[in-house]
Amino acid sequence: MKLRNLPTRLATGAFILHSGLEKWRGDEATAQALHGMASGTFPVLKGLRPTEFLRTLSVGEIALGAALLSPTVSTGVAGAALTGFSGSLLATYLRTPGLTKPxxxxxxxxxxxxxxxxxxxxxxxxxLADALTRSAAEKLPTRS
Known part of the structure; x- marks a missing residue:
């Protein structure tokens, strides 16, 4: 992990980890609300019970938060995981009626x-961009 990535990984990782831990203790009403929004965007989730969905989401957030905080997880892997996770959240936001202005x-x-x-x-x-550009730069031949 490069020092330049430390602030974003710490802030984002801590936030997501905390969110996952809170969801782990979530109640039935929270499970139903989150499951309803998510299954409206991703119909495959309708087959999960709301409490099962909440637990699965919680575990995913805890794993993602820990990965972002861990110096052993590469920047590329952490960036790809965060991009996928946040992309699914934004898809939910864009597809849930009442969350955006008409x-x-x-x-x-x-x-x-x-x-x-x-x-x-x-x-x-x-x-991701940092990891990809760093990888490409490392492959360039050096001048003697």
């Missing part, structure tokens, strides 16, 4: 909480 990507008051995940997408893409 005909727009901009949030309604109800959508503001989830629309902020666009920042995680930017961080994930930044980590």
């Amino acid at each position: 005909g727009s990507v901009w949030p309604t008051p109800d959508g503001l909480g989830i629309s902020k995940d666009v920042w995680m997408l930017g961080i994930g893409l930044g980590l």
Whole structure:
């Protein structure tokens, strides 16, 4: 892990890890609300019970948060995982009625909480770009 990536990985990893731990202790109402939003975007999730979905989401967030915080996980892997995770959150945001203003990507008051995940997408893409450009630069021949 490069020092330049430490602030974004710490902040994002800690946030996601905390979110996963909170979901682990989530109640039935939380499970139903999150499952309803997610299964509206990804119909394959309708087959899961809401509490099962919440536990699975929790484990995923805990794993992602820990990966971002771990210096042994490469920047590319951490960036790809964060990009995938935040992309799914943004798909949910864009496809859930009432979260965006009509005909727009901009949030309604109800959508503001989830629309902020666009920042995680930017961080994930930044980590990926850093890993890819670093890898390409390392493969260039050096001049003697």
